[in-house]
Amino acid sequence: MNGQAITPSPEMLPAIPGHSSAHPPRPAIPTVGLVNGFFEWFGGLGTFSWRVLRAAVTPPYEWRELIRQLDEVGSQSLPLVALAGAAVGAVLSMEVRSSMARFGATSILPSAVVYSVIQEMGPTITGLVVSGRVGAGIGAELASMKVTEQIDAIEVSAINPYRFLASTRILACILMLPLLTVAADASGVLMGWVAQTLVQPISFHQFIVTGFAGSTLKDFLPPTFKTAVFGLIIGLVACFQGMRTRGGAEGVGRAATNSVVLASLFVILADVVLVKLILVVFQ
Amino acid sequence: MSRLARLGAFIFATLAILATGVFIIGSKEYLFRSTYQLKAQFENVAGLSEGADVQVGGVHSGTVKSIDLPHKPGEKVTVLMDLDKSTHEIIKQDSVASIETEGMLGNQYVAISFGSAGQGEVKDGQIIGSQPPLLMADMLKKANDILDSSQQAVQNVTVATAHIASxxxxxxxxxxxxxxxxxxxxxxxxxxxxxxxxxxxxxxxxSGVTDFQENMEALKHNFLLSGFFKRRGYENEADLAANRIDQLPTATPSKVFTYTAKQLFDTREAAKLKNQASLKAAGAFLADNPFGLAVIEVSSGMEGDTKQELVLTEARAMVIREYLVDNFGFDDSQLRTLGMGKQPVVNSGADWGTIKILVFPAGTEIPPPAKPPVSPSDGIASDLPAHASADSTSKP
Structure with a gap:
């Protein structure tokens, strides 16, 4: 990971077909170039988003490719996400137990575990794990297609690459992230119970009843469905980074790295905003 | 497994989990059951949050739907609760909502008490009575006050102990x-x-008192003072109660002799006999005929002090009794006296009072003797014959 990853350099600019040759050479002033590049990156992302959106809402729709991507993003990620969620649940259960025991308040442990998992840990872990697995996958795939000029070939064969490649992947991410989050929550709560009952036996039913005591759908649904935004970020950033790649194998590697790093970063940053937004809107 | 089937299984499984979660939470919120709403108002809800439990008789029966701050100062915070329909039969007009805490650190919840059987049912959206929550801060303040006062008490005790020691x-x-x-x-x-x-x-x-009594007896017979007692007609007030009864027997008298006080007595105020001969008929009747009980009933007119007149009538009855017992032969334990005190005058010429000698046939039960009078000397005097008469009645 280097500085380029976070503040994209001028050569990471969007590789928009038909426009790539239009850019004149940049002046070699590093600071100005960095700032300029930063804004150009966002500008490119905006243009890219607009093209993808326009391609996505107009027919024909690429159902077959969408289903392939749903499987790729969703069901293929399930074991990873479930394992991560389970680990988080078990860790939370152990951590909360040791801190609650100091106050003699171990009876609220189920609530603490369930709330932590559902409100924050499940969605965040899912977002990070998926941005690692799917972000890298999309970034590398599209980048290699780009450098081997397959994208150009698709375009030549009268297929819109934004519709066929980008929109299907982004939509798959948006749709699958909440479902993966549910899976992560479920395995987290389950492992939280296992870790709890190993130390101090408690029935699963009792764990669930006390864990959900006083909770409302406001505590459950908004945190779960906010991950659709994470999906949008992962898909968009990964596709954008992949499709603007230049150079050979080195470019592919850089694109994959940048996809993961930027997607993870933006997921966490977006989470800050989303949590605040949920608190304002739903409380 | 084909790609499509794998995707379908994944989506189905995660949606099932999502639905389960929604139902677990939704059942707590009573989203899928028929509910009704109640309101309660509090000065302070002590940190109660929306979605908190509502318990009826300790059973989770609803949730807090919303908590609204008042619009004006002086009004109260309104808590809106969704309650399960099944509680509608328990919660009545006089049910009271209170905010409780699960243990010391637990969640706040609303507890609603059962209503009385006679009260009407609550309506949807009605405001029921409330009880202010027990605030930790208030409790600590009270505990602090108690500690202060007990400290004071301990100090007082210390001071008192020092005094006692000194x-x-x-x-x-x-x-x-x-x-x-x-x-x-x-x-x-x-x-x-x-x-x-x-x-x-x-x-x-x-021994001095005994001597004094003897002296008094002697004095009464002394010529200087005997006149007073003669005029009064009797010597010792203690004798008045000797043969007294409380009331007439219920039986009908077989013979009644009636005299006016004027016929028999010297003066209006005295108990000294004048025309003893008038009593001869009565005395002869008592001596010749067997009888169960005879009562000398004496009443006075309406003049004079009530207490004095009562003593006078008792004295007159006693004097008549003494005369009859002394001059005619019969069983004197069957002759009793009854002083009536002041009684309304029935016929003219009887304004000094009336004397009746009522003779009851054999077998008449002798009524209990009069209660011991107020004066202690009288009490002692009347006690002995009372026992005697009680014995005579129990052994016929």
Missing amino acids: VSTKIDNGDGTVGALVNDKQLYNNLEQTTTTLHATMLQAQ
Whole structure:
């Protein structure tokens, strides 16, 4: 990971077909170039988003490719996400137990575990794990297609690459992230119970009843469905980074790295905003 | 497994989990059951949050739907609750909502008490009564007050103990009156001596009283004073109650002799007989005919002091009885007296009073003797014959 990853350099600019040759050479002033590049990156992302959106809402729709991507993003990620969620649940259960025991308040442990998992840990872990697995996958795939000029070939064969490649992947991410989050929550709560009952036996039913005591759908649904935004970020950033790649194998590697790093970063940053937004809107 | 099937299984499984979660939480919120709403108003909801439990009789029966701050100062915070329909039969107009805490650190919840059987049912959206929550801060304040006052009490006790210690030290040292009492043997001896002397004095006083009684008896027969007693008609007031009864027997008298006081007595106020001969008919009847009980019933007119007149009638009855017993032969235990005191005058010429001698046939039960009068000397006098008469009635 280097500085380029976070503040994209001028050569990471969007590789928009038909426009790539239009850019004149940049002046070699590093600071100005960095700032300029930063804004150009966002500008490119905006243009890219607009093209993808326009391609996505107009027919024909690429159902077959969408289903392939749903499987790729969703069901293929399930074991990873479930394992991560389970680990988080078990860790939370152990951590909360040791801190609650100091106050003699171990009876609220189920609530603490369930709330932590559902409100924050499940969605965040899912977002990070998926941005690692799917972000890298999309970034590398599209980048290699780009450098081997397959994208150009698709375009030549009268297929819109934004519709066929980008929109299907982004939509798959948006749709699958909440479902993966549910899976992560479920395995987290389950492992939280296992870790709890190993130390101090408690029935699963009792764990669930006390864990959900006083909770409302406001505590459950908004945190779960906010991950659709994470999906949008992962898909968009990964596709954008992949499709603007230049150079050979080195470019592919850089694109994959940048996809993961930027997607993870933006997921966490977006989470800050989303949590605040949920608190304002739903409380 | 084909790609599509794998995707379908994944989506189905995660949606099933999502639905389960929604139902777990939704059942707590009573989203899928028929509910009704109640409101309660509190000055302070002590941190109660929306979605908190509502318990009826300790059973989770609803949730807090919303908590609204008042619009104006002086109004109360309104808590809107969704309650399960099944509680509608338990919660009545007089049910009271209160905010409780699960343990010391637990969640807040609303507890609603059962209503009384006679009260009407609550309506949807109705405001029910509420009880202010027990705030930790208030409790601590009260505990603080209690500690303060108990500290004060302990200080008082300490001071009191010091006083007691000082007093007992003084007593021990023989200071002061109690000290002297406790420590001075001389004082105790004096006290004992005094008691002994007092006892002897009491004995002497007793014999003095006996002497005095004898003197009084002698005085009554002394020529200077005998006139008074003669005019009064009797000597000893203690004798008045000797043969007195409380009320007439319920039986019907077989014979009644009626006299006016004017016929028999010397003056209006005295109990001295004048025309004893008038009583001869009655005396002869008592002597010749067997009877169960005879009662000399005397009443006076409406003039004079009630108490004095009562004594007068009793005295007259006694004097008549004495005369009859002395001059005619019959069983005198069957002749009783009854002083009626002031009674309304029935016929003219009887304004001094009326005397009736009522003769009851054999077998008439003798009524209980009069209650002991107020004066102690009378009481002692009337006690003995009372027992005697009671014995005679129980052994027919």
